[in-house]
Amino acid sequence: MSDIQVDDYVRVPRGTMVYPTGDGVAAPSSRGQVVKVANIFDVDVKSDNFYLLLPDAMRMRYFEASGSKRPVDPDILEFADRLTKGDYRAVEWSERWALIADVQPADAPARAKPAKAAKLEKKPLTKQQQMVTGSVWRFTQDAELRYKLRNPAYDTTREEIENSLRQLPSHERTLTVEAKLNELGVMDHCDERWGDVKAGETFTVRSKLTSGFAGGQDVPMLFRGEKFTLPYTSLEPFVELVAER
Numbered sequence: 001m002s003d004i005q006v007d008d009y010v011r012v013p014r015g016t017m018v019y020p021t022g023d024g025v026a027a028p029s030s031r032g033q034v035v036k037v038a039n040i041f042d043v044d045v046k047s048d049n050f051y052l053l054l055p056d057a058m059r060m061r062y063f064e065a066s067g068s069k070r071p072v073d074p075d076i077l078e079f080a081d082r083l084t085k086g087d088y089r090a091v092e093w094s095e096r097w098a099l100i101a102d103v104q105p106a107d108a109p110a111r112a113k114p115a116k117a118a119k120l121e122k123k124p125l126t127k128q129q130q131m132v133t134g135s136v137w138r139f140t141q142d143a144e145l146r147y148k149l150r151n152p153a154y155d156t157t158r159e160e161i162e163n164s165l166r167q168l169p170s171h172e173r174t175l176t177v178e179a180k181l182n183e184l185g186v187m188d189h190c191d192e193r194w195g196d197v198k199a200g201e202t203f204t205v206r207s208k209l210t211s212g213f214a215g216g217q218d219v220p221m222l223f224r225g226e227k228f229t230l231p232y233t234s235l236e237p238f239v240e241l242v243a244e245r
Contacts, residue, residue: 004105008037010091011106012098019052021095025174026052034106035093043099044088045072045080053080053099056170060162063155127236131205136243138202143238145197147230148189157186194230202242 004010012018012033019026043049051059058076065072080088085101131137161180165173 004037004040004091004100004103006037006040009034009106009108010037010103012103016098016102018096018098019049019090021092021097025171029098034109035096036108037091037093039092039097040100041090041092041097042088043084043090045077047088049090049097050080053083055079056173060159063159067155127239127241128232130241130244131232132244133205134244135205135241136202137205137235137239138242139197139199139238140240141199141238143197145194145230145234145238146191147194147234148191151187151190154181154186154188157181157184194234197238 012029012035014029014032016029017026018029041047041049043053051062054062054076058073058079061073062076084099087099087101089100090097091100091103158177158181161177162173165176168176
């Protein structure tokens with residue numbers, strides 16, 4: 001499936017397990033559909049979506065291993081390897097995602113195909129696409145930069161709630177756990193102040209790190225600069241490109 005790329009079309013067969021990108025419960029697709037790939041991301045053991053692939057019993061052991069920094073049990077890795085068919089990636093479309101191993105390349109639907117006479121215009125690169133390793137950026141205004149990091153109390157609180165609801169069916173337990181976390185105001189991330197920057201300050205992008213916590217909203221990509229590591233969305237409103245790599 002390595003030939004599937006962002007903006008390609010894929011067929012999601014009926015019965016394929018489909019996961020929501022935000023709140024919600026995974027469920028088999030009720031119909032076959034052709035969708036346009038908006039994103040491709042990893043779902044390996046280091047990713048924040050990995051636990052969604054696991055049955056409840058394995059999920060608890062996975063969280064316990066992650067919290068204690070001990071190796072993940074081999075049977076969990078073997079299960080995930082069979083489930084993903086060895087390709088630990090997922091395709092995302094319209095606030096949904098599925099394992100890349102479960103979808104198939106497809107032609108664009110007729111309504112999505114451009115007229116033969118129409119010329120395809122090349123879209124300008126976004127700031128995030130321009131923010132490659134080695135590029136130089138300048139802050140356009142004074143700003144207070146903030147970022148999100150994992151809340152250490154989240155996993156512990158979630159586990160305690162799940163343990164108290166073991167008598168409930170899996171689906172009902174998942175919904176109840178989310179409701180109680182919301183009621184308690186316990187988020188998977190903490191909003192922190194990084195510091196102030198002045199208009200005219202510059203930085204060079206040294207490398208890029210991926211992350212998916214905080215609901216995937218504030219940390220789609222981290223950029224390690226000369227002095228800091230910050231999520232792209234914390235920088236984007238305040239920077240302009242000075243020099244490409």
